[in-house]
Amino acid sequence: MELLGIHHLSAFTANAQKNLDFYTKILGMRMVKKTVNQDDPSVYHLFYGDEVGNPGTELTFFEIPRAGQNHDGNNSISTTSLRVPNDEALDYWKTRLDEYDVENDGIIEQFGRKVIPFKDFEKQRLMLVSDETNKGVAGGTPWERSAANPNYGIIGLGPIHLTIPELEPTEAILTKLMGFRRAGEYLHHSTGREVIVYETGEGGTGAELHIHVRTDLPRERLGRGGVHHVAFRVENEEKIREYLEELNQLGIGNSGFVDRFYFRSVYFREPNGILFELATDGPGFATDEDANHLGESLALPPFLESRRDQIENNLKPIDYKP
Template sequence: MELLGLHHVSLITGKAEKNYQFLTKVLGMRLVKKTVNQDNTRSYHLFYGDANGSPGTEVTFFDIPMAGRTYPGVSSISSISLRVKNTDSLLYWKERFTQLNVSHEDVKKRAGRDTLAFQDEEGTRMVLVADNEEEGVAPGEAWEQSEVPKEHGIIGLGPVTLTVANAEPTARVLTELLGFREEGSYPSITGEHPDIRVFATGKGGAGAEVHVETRPDLPKERPGRGSVHHVAFRVPTMEDYDQWAKRLQESGLRHSGKVERYYFKALYFRELNDILFELSTDEPGFDVDEPIESLGERLALPPFLEPRRQEIEENLRPLVLDD
């Protein structure tokens, strides 16, 4: 029973319209599902991914217009990353970010890979990671119906970075409960803090890694707009999902039990540094209720919410996603 890698990451936005513009027009990703937060149907939940909405490529945002600013700190998913084909693509993106006034750093090495860190207007910390033909979890397929050339397009999720006061409890959950393996470390960007530890699952590579940064000097994060709500890992089959539910029950950790999200089945729990993890099935996928060619074009509701469509639509604020 092995997790395949990253499934999705979910974040908070205070302005879905600007978020849509940045993810689709600046980053060239595809809106693959426009739906609602199933735990609060007055809020939109937007999913962006590759051309096919593949597991392992999705960045999702809960629209919370009143969300305050984020105060960074520990017990947090402090950055996410997105894969591109190679270092030449990073050079394309550096020029693009300069032209579009997107805050970004220079190309730097992280965990032996060429990377380019940047932020959106809400301060979301993201990193582009160059695959450079590295072996590991296969990439997705870049969305070609954008102004970003397909050869430089985003092809999936890369490593997430967890920032904690003490890495050992998180390391135990990753290795002893979830079956990750520790594969090394690399210096922090400033060089003033402990090395960042690298954990991998499945076939490894950028799409299957969690990086753990130790920062005992920081307070606990106060999340708001631009913060990462949770990270989800890929469960290949429904049979494995049942086994993971049993393992979580036996672990003694607080967990959600089985949760039906329709597009995937989920299990939620907080690891020992209070970061929210999710285990999500690859099946059935985002094309279960919409054809691939028209993903994200309408408000999609799972069958258990469909009878409430009129009520839900009346209680949602207008959302104008201009092309």
């Protein structure tokens, strides 16, 4: 079975309002859903994406208000890439990041592409990557009302970086279960160490994992500025159930079938302990809101709707004017 690419990535923040301001006002992404963590409705779950939050464009954050700082390390999702249309866009973004005093390494080359490594206000490890030479999975469409120039806007998630101590068991899951194939390697710009690239589906920036093998790092301790899990695109619920059956046959522990209302999922941990999710492309974020007004009010899945008053009373209001 073959995955279609990256679906979404979920990280931690300790401050929903500052997070919202950074990703919408500085990075110009659209907040496509303001909801809660379905497993803990006392905290926000914010979704950012392209014009309607198409699969492959969604960067999401759980708010954990008292979370300590992430301690970067091994067994982790160590960098999240965001795609922009071309090399010219990176010139725009270098100027914009500097204008807003966003920590960045400037424009460099990585795996034959131009990129800008940078960090948000909580030291979340991020990277803008140019789609100038991309021939794989197509990107999304920036929101025309973006705070950033939509001609240069973020069009989706790019390569996701994993840092692990043992390659072989993870490679086996990627290639034998998930349909990934080895696509090449390069030397990392700051460590000088080899990074191995795997791709799935149509390949390209929207369907890659970049794996750093490190035996010299302590295990990462998750906190604000860290990443919880990465999700991969699966066509529909039927395919999810086929994957679930295969996971069970292989004896790989998993969540079982999960209905997230906006998509259907199954979760499991790969051998180095990183949490993977397989998620369907639909139904999508316009299921319970008009596409023109996504993210403007608190959206709750049907099974939480009866608790709306209690949930809203426990959340600190956040100010969002799209």
